[in-house]
Amino acid sequence: MTAIAGTCCSPIAREPLSETDAAELAALLKAVADPVRLRLLSMIGSHPGGEACVCDLTDAFELTAPTISHHLKVLRTAGLIGSERRGTWVYYWIIPQQVARLGELFTPLAEPAVTG
Amino acid sequence: MTAIAGTCCSPIAREPLSETDAAELAALLKAVADPVRLRLLSMIGSHPGGEACVCDLTDAFELTAPTISHHLKVLRTAGLIGSERRGTWVYYWIIPQQVARLGELFTPLAEPAVTG
DNA sequence: GCCCTACTTAGACGAACTTCTATCTGAGGA
């Protein structure tokens, strides 16, 4: 398949990002640009039932509970995860739409539709 | 389409990231988690011919040349762009495979093939 | 050879980030 102007590349390589878009996307990327937060996101998303309580997460790291709490807050503030307290425990889950936004930026466009 | 275990989600939500993978990916993400570098990457990728010289990039920012040079170095060290001096000017281009790695992490798996 | 332009390197400084300890809130059990 040859490159067709306008459909060849990942969105980031199709046209220059505006200053505003760049700032917004950089904030989202910064939230995941940390090994601990990347693992937290991955552990939450792959946990049975699609959600995990903090107690499921803390033991995997050699970090104190406040530190884990801080990283979860960064992810939640970025809109990448949601949370809810149920009784004694607080549960976290991934917000797939927001995670997908990151993917879209860098993923080469697939064939436009089933036109061929 | 219902979620099928093992094919439902973006790779990051399919199974927990190893400590090593998380560290490597976080380093890659950190390289793009900055508004200036995101715009540089976008300007380079969308420039006619697929490459841009530093002189094409500097004027778009209210930053000094050494600062732009620093950000380009971060992107190049991460393997996201390549560079070459040709005469007076230094040209930069995107390395699509490395950019695509970022996309793969967060993009939900497409249908496995044309099986349905 | 000399100078000008294009870009990079070196070093410094303030802001932001990651982690900690100490403290606080909120739920459940005796």
Place this chain on the structure above:
DNA sequence: TCCTCAGATAGAAGTTCGTCTAAGTAGGGC
């Protein structure tokens, strides 16, 4: 009510990051 456990918040310490100025390297023209 009081104690304990789960988790969050506050504030401090050390580190990393983004930016600058000053100086260095490399190519091209006179």
